[in-house]
Every structure is written in structure tokens, then in C-alpha cells.
Amino acid sequence: MQEKSQKLVDHLFRHESGKMVAVLTRVFGLENLELAQDVVQETMIKALNDWRFEIPQNPNGWLYRVAKNKAIDILRRNRKISSSSPQLQVLLQSEWSLSPTIENLFLEEEIQDSQLRMIFSCCHPSLKLEAQIALTLKTLCGFSHKEIASAFLTNEETISKRIQRAKKKIIQENIPLEVPLGKALHKRLKAVLKSIYLLFNEGYYSANSNTVIKKDICLEAMRLTILLISHPNTNTPSTHALLSLMCFHAARFEARTNEAGEVILLPFQNRKLWNKELIEKGFYHFQFSQKGIVTEYHLEAAIASIHCTAEHYEETNWKTILSLYDQLLTLKPSPIIKLNRAIALGKVIGPVKAIQELLKLAELKENTIYHTTLGDFYKECGEDCKAQECYQLAYDCAQTEPEKKFLLGKIGKD
Amino acid sequence: MNEFLLLFRGGDGRAVQQSPDEMQAHMQKWGAWMHGLGEQGKLLGGQPLKNEGKVLEKGGEVITDGPFAEGKEIVGGYLLIKAENFNEAVEISKACPIFEFDGTVEVREIQPMDL
16 A cells, blocks of 8 residues: 555656645745645645555645645744735735635646746746756756756756745746736747757657656657647637647657667657557647647657658658748757758668768767767668768767667667 | 725624534625625725723723623624725725625725825
């Protein structure tokens, strides 16, 4: 039973702690984020103790009740706690309205509202991007410092410091816990979408081999985007484009690694393992993204959709992909996009042209995929020697065991 | 904007036999009423009061238990609000859930003390 309740608490912690932290932060004010996190932590510890012999029928309700009571106790002991808005504060200071107000904040609709506010605070432009992502994972997604550290391939201390600095900054800059309105909303939503996009990429492309954490990060990024879609002010074509993109990528999740956690590259993936439901969802959201300006999310979603609908790698519509990469380059001229464009170019025009383009990308001299790609094109041209050199460079740049193993295979075989 | 004190007498759900659900429903109404005032920025504060108390007289020489008043006349709580004028303060008070249990609301304007 101990183990079973431990598992249940772990599961609930992920899913409920973010919600409760968001609500309690609205109660105590963003400057007391730590207090909100402490209350949630204590609630979870109490659950772990009390559920040792019997798990309540409604575990969520149990957790909310404990958290509510703890919050009420704290507010009674310290009537001066500032809360996230003056209107809320006066309601929380009076015994007439204290309990009903807390009760109300724990209703589903208000929980969503609190989470939405929290997204905008965690992704506030005055915080560094890496801090935004760490803070989002910690406060909204219920990740431990250890899990975040493992996703970022760094240590717990670095993450703790990063989060501490972010919390300080929130207080210094007086960052509000609110969804901005009017003109400010458009700009801020753009920043939020970018952070969530990076959060997803962190999970999807992380060199970490722990697939469970990677997948959880991606699912959380999707959950936050769905939350944005459920609110009329943040339900925009770009938000749908982002979710569409994530659905297409997530659809390939199971096919990207083998049982040993080793990376399987796109050409070698078993396409039967791709999740059809997620691909359908991708198209569903893509159709709602068609109004307004074309963003990088639109183009990346379109590219991913073409990969998702090709039955075999050889049958991929590279021409369309190439033209989409051309458009994407005008929006976001990054080396990685140039690399991907060169791959498409190689498929459409031929390896010689692709090699020419790839050799211009000096920025990627330490990127293992760059060298691997270059090696593959050399091999296609019959220049096996040059290919071998590239694979060796790729091996030297590789960061993870699965990658190294994959490259050793190439070096050995050729 | 002027400030007003609302004094609540009687209408105390505690004196009536109520199920916990009924009690909670009643308290939700107080919460909702005050929530509305809070949203408009008209709520300044206030608390419900316990029935027991002490009354001090003659410089504290004489101390007696509890208000002398009858149940209906005991002050059960107070609220401090903002309103344009007396009329608005009265209108606000009309929606008070205290009338569910036959209580009364006394509306008094705060006296600014200019020295």
C-alpha cells in the first residue's frame, strides 16, 4: 500500500501541485510564491502520511481541502499578507468572506484562470528565457529541481539558484499575477508562446536519455498551450499553430527511441508507431491557425505535417518542405534551419548542392547532426573518405551514449 | 466617496436550527455579496462577531459578561464600505443576506474628525 500511495501521490503531485500553487499564489500574492509552494509541499507530505492505509475516494478533493484549510490558517495568523489584488485582499481579510472566497478560488474555472495568470508571470520578459522555463516547470508543472536539472543536463544546485534568482527578480520588478489586456496582451502572448515552444523543444530535443521526463515536459508544454486555447483572449491562430506543431512532433515520440533509449533518426523510424490520433489533432488545430499572420509555428507545423503524412521516408514531399524552409529562413535565419533546409535541398536537387550549402555553416562545427548529415551526403556522392572524416567529427561532438553508439555503427560499417 | 459603517443586528444564522449545508449556503451568500462589493472597490473591511463579550463601566471598575441586549439586538458584525452617499449605502445594504433571518442593518456614516 505504501508503494501504491507513493505512486499516486507522485502522479497527483505533477498534475495537482501546479494547479494548487497557481491558486495559492493568487491568494498570497506573487511575492509569496515560496509560501504557496511550501503549503502545497506540506499538503503532499500530509497526504503521504494519511493515505498510508487508505486512499480517499476523491484524492483531488482531499488535497484541495487540506490546502484550503492551511491557507485559511495562514491568513488568520497573518492578516497583512498582501494577496495578488487589493480586491481579493479585503475579501480574504474578513471572516465573512474568507472561506467562501478561498472555496471559490478552488473551483475549476478559477483554477484555470489562476494558471493562466501564472503562465504570464513565469514567462514575463524581464526574466531570462532559461529562468522562465525553469520557473514554469517548477511552479506550473510540478517538476522537482532534480528533474529540471536532469532535463537541462545540469545539477540541482544550478537550477535551485536559477529559480531563486527568478523569484527575487519577480519581487524586484514587481511582476504582477495577471493576464495583460489590450495591446499589451498581443506582445506578451508572443513571449509566452515562445517560452512554451522552447519548453517543448527542451523536452523533445534534450540530449538526456530519460525518455519519461522528456515526454512529460512535452506533454506539459501541450497542456499549457491547451490552457491558452481554452481562454478566449489567448485563443489565437498562432496558439493553434503552436499546438498543431507540438501534436505532429509528439505523434512521433514512441518511434524516436528504441527499447534501450537509443535515438532512431527519422529515415529509420517505424512509421506504424506514429500516433494517428495526435496527427489528426495536429491537423484539427492547424485549420484554426489559418487566420492572420504566418508565424514560425505555422511553417514548422506545415513541415512536420508533411513528414507525418509520408508513408515512407523516400516518399516525403521534399519540394514543398524546401519551399517552407525557404519561408522559415526569412522569419528565423538560424543555423539549424539552414541545416534542415540543406537536407531538403539535397533531396530535391542533389547531394552536391547540399554539401555546398552545408559547408557555409561554420556555426555548426560542433553540432553532431551537422557532421552526420554532411557525412551522409558525401557518402551519397561516393566520397567515402570524406564521409568517414565527418562521422569521426560527429562522434567527437556527440554528447550522449546512444548518439555515440549510432555513429560508431556508421564508422565501423563504412 | 464617503465611508459608512454597517452594523448588523440579529439575523444570526447561529440562533436558528440549520443543517451544515444550509449554513454553508447562507455563508456563500455573504461571500458573494461581499465579493460584488470588493469587485467594485467598495469594500473596506469588517468582521462577524461572537455573541459573548464583556462590558466595562466606571473606568473599568465594573465588568459584566456579555452585551445586555436581547438576541435580536446584539451586534453580530460590522462592515466598513465606501459609497457616494447615504442613498447608495442604503441600496447596498438592501442586498445583505442578513434579511434571510430577519436581522437588521444600521447604516452610519463615518465622521471625519478634522482637528
